[in-house]
Amino acid sequence: MQVTETLNEGLKREYAITVTADELDAKVNEKLSEAQPEIEMKGFRKGKVPMALLKKQFGQRILGESMQEAIDGAMNQHFEETGDRPAMQPEVKMTNEDWKEGDDVQVEMKYEKLPDIPEADLSDIKIEKLVAKASDADVDEALSNLAENAQNFEDRKKGTKAKDGDQVVIDFVGKVDGEAFDGGSAEDYPLVLGSNSFIPGFEEQLVGVKEGEEKAVEVSFPEEYGAENLAGKAAVFDVTVKAVKKPVPAEINDELAQKYGAEDLEALKGQIRERLEAEYQGAARQVMKRQVLDALDEKVKFDLPPSLVDAEAKQIAHQIWHEENPEVQGHDHEEIEPTDEQMKLAERRVRLGLLLAEIGQKAEVTVTDAEMTQAIMNQARQYPGQERAFFDFVRQNQQMQQQMRAPIFEDKVIDHIAEQADVTEKEISKEELQKEVEKLDEE
The missing domain is CATH 1.10.3120.10 (Trigger factor, C-terminal domain)
Structure with missing residues (x-):
């Protein structure tokens, strides 16, 4: 096996690798010799099949495998001897494309080697x-945010119109083609407008309603809705508004702290300080x-x-x-x-x-x-x-x-x-x- 350098330019390297026909033949014979004791063939006892017959039967199949192993071996040996580390997978191709059994194998290998990296003095950084x-x-601001997330709702003044972010308490009955459907009705349901928890278009139509008002909300179920009998169908929800409530932040006290898993307010402040x-x-x-x-x-x-x-x-x-x-x-x-x-x-x-x-x-x-x-x-x-x-x-x-x-x-x-x-x-x-x-x- 012969490895000849053909290019050495900066970090670029190219080599011509030659695997002789004799080397390939020897590798094929070696593999067949290793397998011979376990091979059985009609007319011969196990392990007694002549090498010439084995070579005729299996030689072609083993030749390609031996060729790949020989090239891989040459590459590995080259990298061990030179110490080169390829930046990316080397490009390898046969150059004698008209190769036939009995010829030497000519291979071209190209790669870019990783550079030698100088020692860096880290002490003067x-x-x-x-x-x-x-x-x-900072802690008080985070506490206020927690209180806002844990908001409560208080009744608005009677006659006030519901705004986005308000909670409306409603009774409703949903109908498709004039018939009520399963799961489409509820009483005293607390719905936060803008929460997008209902069918698209439902909550928007309740902005501006007042306590005691009745409203027919017309919507269409999405095509991808989970219930096949409702998917894509137009529906009308008869809604009765029983209360309109405004959001108010929760009080910042021990009770709020316990909602977030702390023993008391001081413990919650300590947890917030650590997190921040x-x-x-x-x-x-x-x-x-x-x-x-x-x-x-x-x-x-x-x-x-x-x-x-x-x-x-x-x-x-x-x-x-x-x-x-x-x-x-x-x-x-x-x-x-x-x-x-x-x-x-x-x-x-x-x-x-x-x-x-x-x-x-x-x-x-x-x-x-x-x-x-x-x-x-x-x-x-x-x-x-x-x-x-x-x-x-x-x-x-x-x-x-x-x-x-x-x-x-x-x-x-x-x-x-x-x-x-x-x-x-x-x-x-x-x-x-x-x-x-x-x-x-x-x-």
């Missing part, structure tokens, strides 16, 4: 760690992460594999195009050419991705099974009732696992860099932190 505390005003400061900490971490990435981007420069940059730029351009054209759901559109700005962003992402991977590898950063399980469980909560199915899907999908592992690995490497860096703390307000977060989107 300066990080300003932002710290925001939840003020009493956890949110602030998460936002501050995003600012810190950008500081680290900016510092690394300035500190370390090296050649980038063009194929990785092109792939990243096209992905960025494609994503942005769909954000700007939300009406296009599929991907059967014209090819999106990346802009110069998108190419620069792609170069930054590829450079930092390779650098973080190198730093993490040298620091022996790993993602544990427990961390992966926790990440899968967190994402599974987005699919209520299907958590187990999602969990099993991820466990059986290597690509999905890699997508979930990558950000965990990156965050752990960022933490490792921060431990080596020169870090100073700065206490700021919630508003100042919000401005710093907004800057991240602007850059």
Whole structure:
């Protein structure tokens, strides 16, 4: 077997690989010899079938398999000897397309190698760690929001028209073709106008009604309605309005706290403060992460594999195009050419991705099974009732696992860099932190 370099330009490499006919024949004979003891054939005892007959019977079938193994072996040996790490899957093709049995196999291999990444001195990276505390005003604002969500309803003055957001207490009877239908009637039903809990068009027709008023609400059931006997049908609901009530926030007291699972109001305030400061900490971490990435981007420069940059730029351009054209759901559109700005962003992402991977590898950063399980469980909560199915899907999908592992690995490497860096703390307000977060989107 012979491997000859034909191109060495930047990170691009090309090689000509020759697998001789004798090497292939020897590999076929080796495979047949391994299988011979177990082969039975009419007229011969088990394990006694002559090699020549085996070769005639099975040689062609084994030849292709042997050819692939020989080429794979040559490639693996090449990467072990050179230390090259391909940026993407190498491009491999036979160059003697008129090959026939008994000829040498000529193969061309092309790839871009990952660059040698210089050592980065992390100790002189300066990080300003932002710290925001939840003020009493922040806690009170969050409490008010909770009270609003736990709102009660009080009777409006008699004769007041119902507004969007009001609660109307109603009796109703629904009819299709003049006949009442099962499940279409109720008494003393509390309906919040604008909640979209009834058939489309129903609640809108009750805006402006008064206590004691009777109204015929005309609607049509959606075509995809669950009950087939009602789907797409026109209906009339005879409605009697028994009360019109306005929303009022719940009182901020121990009773409200207990509704949210706290022992008393002070305990609820403590929980709110912890939650707010956890949110602030998460936002501050995003600012810190950008500081680290900016510092690394300035500190370390090296050649980038063009194929990785092109792939990243096209992905960025494609994503942005769909954000700007939300009406296009599929991907059967014209090819999106990346802009110069998108190419620069792609170069930054590829450079930092390779650098973080190198730093993490040298620091022996790993993602544990427990961390992966926790990440899968967190994402599974987005699919209520299907958590187990999602969990099993991820466990059986290597690509999905890699997508979930990558950000965990990156965050752990960022933490490792921060431990080596020169870090100073700065206490700021919630508003100042919000401005710093907004800057991240602007850059």
